[in-house]
Amino acid sequence: MPRKLVRPFILLSVFAGLCGLFSFGCPQDQRKTVKVMGSTSIQPFAEELGREFEAKHPGRKAQVEGGGSTAGIQALADGLADIGMCSRRLKEDEADRFTPVLIARDGLAIIVHPSNPVDDLSVEQLRGLFSGSITNWKDVGGNDAPVRIVSREEGSGTREAFMNLVMGKTRVARRAMVQASNGAIAAMVRSDPSAIGYMSLGQIGNDLKTVRVNHEAPTAESVLAGRYKLARPFLFVTSGKPGPDAQAFIDFVLSAEGQEILESEGLIRVK
Amino acid sequence: MKQDKLIKAILMAVALSAIGGLGLITLFIFKEGLPIILQIGVADFFCSTDWSPGEQRFGILSMIVGSVAVTLGAMAIGVVFSLGLAIVLTQFCPPKVAGVLKPLIELLAGIPSVVYGFIGMVTIIPLIREYVGGPGFSVLAASIVLGIMVLPTVTSISIDALNAVPRSFWEGSVALGATRWQTTHMLLLKAARSGILAAIILGMGRAIGETMAVIMVTGNSLEIPRAITDPVRTLTSNIALEMNYATGQHRKALFATGVTLFIIIMALNTLAMAVSRRRVAGGGNR
Numbered sequence: 202m203p204r205k206l207v208r209p210f211i212l213l214s215v216f217a218g219l220c221g222l223f224s225f226g227c228p229q230d231q232r233k234t235v236k237v238m239g240s241t242s243i244q245p246f247a248e249e250l251g252r253e254f255e256a257k258h259p260g261r262k263a264q265v266e267g268g269g270s271t272a273g274i275q276a277l278a279d280g281l282a283d284i285g286m287c288s289r290r291l292k293e294d295e296a297d298r299f300t301p302v303l304i305a306r307d308g309l310a311i312i313v314h315p316s317n318p319v320d321d322l323s324v325e326q327l328r329g330l331f332s333g334s335i336t337n338w339k340d341v342g343g344n345d346a347p348v349r350i351v352s353r354e355e356g357s358g359t360r361e362a363f364m365n366l367v368m369g370k371t372r373v374a375r376r377a378m379v380q381a382s383n384g385a386i387a388a389m390v391r392s393d394p395s396a397i398g399y400m401s402l403g404q405i406g407n408d409l410k411t412v413r414v415n416h417e418a419p420t421a422e423s424v425l426a427g428r429y430k431l432a433r434p435f436l437f438v439t440s441g442k443p444g445p446d447a448q449a450f451i452d453f454v455l456s457a458e459g460q461e462i463l464e465s466e467g468l469i470r471v472k
Numbered sequence: 473m474k475q476d477k478l479i480k481a482i483l484m485a486v487a488l489s490a491i492g493g494l495g496l497i498t499l500f501i502f503k504e505g506l507p508i509i510l511q512i513g514v515a516d517f518f519c520s521t522d523w524s525p526g527e528q529r530f531g532i533l534s535m536i537v538g539s540v541a542v543t544l545g546a547m548a549i550g551v552v553f554s555l556g557l558a559i560v561l562t563q564f565c566p567p568k569v570a571g572v573l574k575p576l577i578e579l580l581a582g583i584p585s586v587v588y589g590f591i592g593m594v595t596i597i598p599l600i601r602e603y604v605g606g607p608g609f610s611v612l613a614a615s616i617v618l619g620i621m622v623l624p625t626v627t628s629i630s631i632d633a634l635n636a637v638p639r640s641f642w643e644g645s646v647a648l649g650a651t652r653w654q655t656t657h658m659l660l661l662k663a664a665r666s667g668i669l670a671a672i673i674l675g676m677g678r679a680i681g682e683t684m685a686v687i688m689v690t691g692n693s694l695e696i697p698r699a700i701t702d703p704v705r706t707l708t709s710n711i712a713l714e715m716n717y718a719t720g721q722h723r724k725a726l727f728a729t730g731v732t733l734f735i736i737i738m739a740l741n742t743l744a745m746a747v748s749r750r751r752v753a754g755g756g757n758r
Contacts (some may be wrong), residue, residue, distance in 0.1 A: 356714060379705070380692065392608075395607075405654065430668075
């Protein structure tokens, strides 16, 4: 070895040795991991549940990732996740292959700027607003201002739920603005006096105004009683019978404690 | 000597792996994206404005128009400021001041794009909504944000181009009685023309490829904009917005969007190289 290279070589080996020592010194994570992946609407709740689950069951770990309802089911099919989170009903081909467990219900809230005087809309009016056939707020009893629609991107569970519950076969107007998360939708509507959007009821802050739909305010009670029509299921989906780790997490979520967490976070309990 | 050879081989391997990476990326994008373009039909894919992946309809014309509109807007704003800056910094400002200003402008390139997008969202958009009209999220907002983002690229390459004009040109012109400004716009700008053009084209490449900042300020609607205050969706934001959820044909169609973007950017870069190689005769800088 040339003389000049000797010193760097020694330094490098010492460095490598130290690295090895450190990684050896740290205990490997021995906990049994359940991988949960899917809907960004369910993700924050699943993360909260995961923390409590880990606190209660040392030796177990819940790893929660987003990606979207469809991506979650895809990950399940590919074996990359143990549980898929899905914020819409399963499609027919999905229902044939996977088993859903209802963990909670969520309302779909219609949100407008706090200064917007409109506070009650029918499903037909909503369809008109979002399809672009109603273009001015005064046609639904509001100010003389153009309607600016904010929607979710193609493939989002929230969008699909909205399409099923409100739009039916009608399409959302092409001039609708599109954002890729509940948070971004909220930010857009909060800043624009003529905007209207939809988002998960569980994630609404108090600086947004929700609209009554067919005279029903979106609350946990009205969703549970079935009076508020824009509600969707939050599902944990497994491929066949879940393994013991996944089953432990599902059991926790369905337990009184898990359901209470979901309720305190704004969702509607199912047990 | 042996060591030399070793180092040379290592460096060569590093250089080749970079090029190899580019080759693999190209191959992958085209492999994923090209079949679906052919399946949909070139005309239907590029000339239809109907993008509804849920119904298996993939037309990207509105996104192409969106990207072009936003890029042209950004260049209209960016080029005026960049060229102005380049001229001031090379011709009209004491070298000491220029020495401070130039690194500051280059610092702009180091700010992450999500920060530009956020600033645009909380400051520019309310201003546009209030004083210009429309929802604020618009071609105009993106043009302003991107105009600022391309400043460092276009300014520093333009400065290099202006500095590369031989000193004797300037001396000759001033000796003939021309003022500084006359010298600048009648002589220097013409002599440095190809370099400045290359700077502008490279700036365009940056503008058209920008994603995060654009998603945050354009509103991402699917309609072709009729005014600069209308929202718009670009090719890049289409990919980033929908990639998370896309499966099957939809995913492939997003790769096809990537193919389109790839071709546009390759064309721009090739153009930039061709232009900067064609120097004005006697320009002196090789």
